[in-house]
Amino acid sequence: MKNLASRVLFPILFFAGLIALWHYLVASRVWSPVLLPDPAEVWRYLAQATPELASATWVTMKRLLLGYFVGIAIGLPVGLLTARFIALRNSVGVLALGLQTLPSVCWVPLALVWFGQTEGAMLFVVVMGTVWSVILAAENGVRSVPPIYARAARTMGSKGLHTWLKVILPASLPFIVSGMKQGWAFAWRSLMAAEIYVTILTGFGLGHLLHYGRELNAMEQVLGVMLVIVAIGLAADKILFAPWERFLHRRWGTGKEE
Amino acid sequence: MSLTEALQVGPAAKLAVEGVTKTFPLKRETVRALENVSLSVGEGEFVCLVGPSGCGKSTLLNIVAGLESPNAGTVRSDGKAVEGPGRDRMMMFQEPALFPWLDVFGNVLFSLSLKPGLTDQERHEVAAFYLELVGLTRFQHASIHELSGGMKQRVALARALAPNPRVLLMDEPFAALDALTREQLYGDLQRIWAARRKTILFVTHNVREAACLGDRVVLFSPNPGRITHEFRVDLPRPRDINSVALAEYATQITSALKGRSAGEVSE
Numbered sequence: 364m365k366n367l368a369s370r371v372l373f374p375i376l377f378f379a380g381l382i383a384l385w386h387y388l389v390a391s392r393v394w395s396p397v398l399l400p401d402p403a404e405v406w407r408y409l410a411q412a413t414p415e416l417a418s419a420t421w422v423t424m425k426r427l428l429l430g431y432f433v434g435i436a437i438g439l440p441v442g443l444l445t446a447r448f449i450a451l452r453n454s455v456g457v458l459a460l461g462l463q464t465l466p467s468v469c470w471v472p473l474a475l476v477w478f479g480q481t482e483g484a485m486l487f488v489v490v491m492g493t494v495w496s497v498i499l500a501a502e503n504g505v506r507s508v509p510p511i512y513a514r515a516a517r518t519m520g521s522k523g524l525h526t527w528l529k530v531i532l533p534a535s536l537p538f539i540v541s542g543m544k545q546g547w548a549f550a551w552r553s554l555m556a557a558e559i560y561v562t563i564l565t566g567f568g569l570g571h572l573l574h575y576g577r578e579l580n581a582m583e584q585v586l587g588v589m590l591v592i593v594a595i596g597l598a599a600d601k602i603l604f605a606p607w608e609r610f611l612h613r614r615w616g617t618g619k620e621e
Numbered sequence: 622m623s624l625t626e627a628l629q630v631g632p633a634a635k636l637a638v639e640g641v642t643k644t645f646p647l648k649r650e651t652v653r654a655l656e657n658v659s660l661s662v663g664e665g666e667f668v669c670l671v672g673p674s675g676c677g678k679s680t681l682l683n684i685v686a687g688l689e690s691p692n693a694g695t696v697r698s699d700g701k702a703v704e705g706p707g708r709d710r711m712m713m714f715q716e717p718a719l720f721p722w723l724d725v726f727g728n729v730l731f732s733l734s735l736k737p738g739l740t741d742q743e744r745h746e747v748a749a750f751y752l753e754l755v756g757l758t759r760f761q762h763a764s765i766h767e768l769s770g771g772m773k774q775r776v777a778l779a780r781a782l783a784p785n786p787r788v789l790l791m792d793e794p795f796a797a798l799d800a801l802t803r804e805q806l807y808g809d810l811q812r813i814w815a816a817r818r819k820t821i822l823f824v825t826h827n828v829r830e831a832a833c834l835g836d837r838v839v840l841f842s843p844n845p846g847r848i849t850h851e852f853r854v855d856l857p858r859p860r861d862i863n864s865v866a867l868a869e870y871a872t873q874i875t876s877a878l879k880g881r882s883a884g885e886v887s888e
Binding site for chain 2 (some may be wrong): 512514516520521529536583616
């Protein structure tokens with residue numbers, strides 16, 4: 364019973380309370396309804412614009428997933444190599460550290476100049492948002508692997524690529540997963556920034572919907588799209604990362620099982 | 622390699638350490654970890670290497686394992702010069718060095734994964750056999766962090782035994798365990814050694830442990846690391862670490878150890 368209360372009842376009350384507070388603020392005219400529409404207005408928008416939202420979500424997710432996986436496909440091997448070779452660590456590693464501190468939205472102006480208003484610009488921004496943190500996480504992960512693992516594996520006949528794939532890589536998984544999560548967050552943020560800044564004809568994403576919501580002064584659209592963006596973020600966490608994190612918790616014994 | 626071969630008892634290997642010297646260059650000086658050390662270990666013999674830390678006993682074990690190579694001298698296992706790690710010589714470390722991303726069964730399976738000539742089915746059978754031998758069948762699907770220190774070392778022992786090596790190299794495997802768990806493992810190790818007929822080279826700084834486990838106890842002294850004494854322990858097995866006869870041996874060995882290091886700074 365206690366479980367049910369804390370797992371289901373309390374969250375429902377919490378979010379219902381938030382919506383009620385929102386409705387109360389609108390109803391008591393603290394702000395103009397033009398600035399903050401009623402939750403029911405936003406709901407109506409979401410219901411009525413579902414096809415539009417779905418196609419925008421599809422466009423955005425295609426860009427995000429493509430850029431993200433390209434970023435990982437580049438970042439993971441490069442990170443492993445920088446961990447392996449000191450020369451790379453002092454060159455590529457330093458570059459990655461520097462560029463990772465750069466907010467990924469800062470790539471947008473450059474992408475626009477280089478690629479114009481194209482899908483290429485979008486891809487570039489997402490990859491730049493992802494790749495550096497994945498490189499750093501992989502490098503850090505590998506360097507945190509206790510050397511005894513590789514020694515033990517050597518006595519069992521493992522060497523070279525086998526040791527890397529079967530020992531070093533899984534041993535650094537906790538770092539790599541958290542790096543991939545961070546990369547995802549950066550990619551998502553940078554793509555939204557790019558879509559809000561850049562109008563391109565090849566696809567109309569969530570960021571564009573948000574932008575036009577502002578242009579049309581349609582606050583129910585702005586808020587509705589924001590809700591969709593939040594929902595996607597939550598879903599990505601549950602679908603992409605939660606299974607990995609459950610595995611890590613179970614095997615490494617870190618954190619608490621839910 | 623077939624299943625019967627993977628599970629067969631013995632044969633153990635003869636080990637011959639011939640004039641091994643190993644130095645580690647540091648900034649200020651060169652550490653002479655081993656100087657002209659020779660030692661021969663018979664088939665199926667249990668030899669304990671004892672000495673203060675820094676006397677090179679672990680270095681010798683690493684050289685026999687093929688994880689390090691000597692500056693001079695050779696190590697032969699069954700007459701064949703050791704040039705690198707091999708599944709005929711498996712090693713156990715002070716830390717269990719088990720892989721946290723695999724479960725207990727997966728860890729034992731790992732040491733078989735690179736052994737040629739077995740089907741997956743046979744690898745599973747072999748792994749199950751050795752888990753049973755160390756008494757952990759019930760825990761085969763457990764994660765490593767769920768095990769106690771003693772259970773972890775049992776898994777490490779099963780993993781080292783699984784490729785059916787001729788030599789088992791053990792580097793203070795019980796040093797981090799509590800006394801009660803250790804005593805249990807002394808019994809189990811003697812039982813498994815008798816059942817599986819392995820040649821064992823066992824490094825420890827615990828004299829009693831050495832007298833309890835070893836057919837022979839070899840004393841090392843540091844700077845440069847070399848062998849100073851050898852004792853043959855003629856006690857029936859299985860031996861109890863708390864027996865009076867064993868205590869006498871331990872006293873003898875300890876006084877030899879102290880005699881050697883008289884005048885040197887004790888630890």
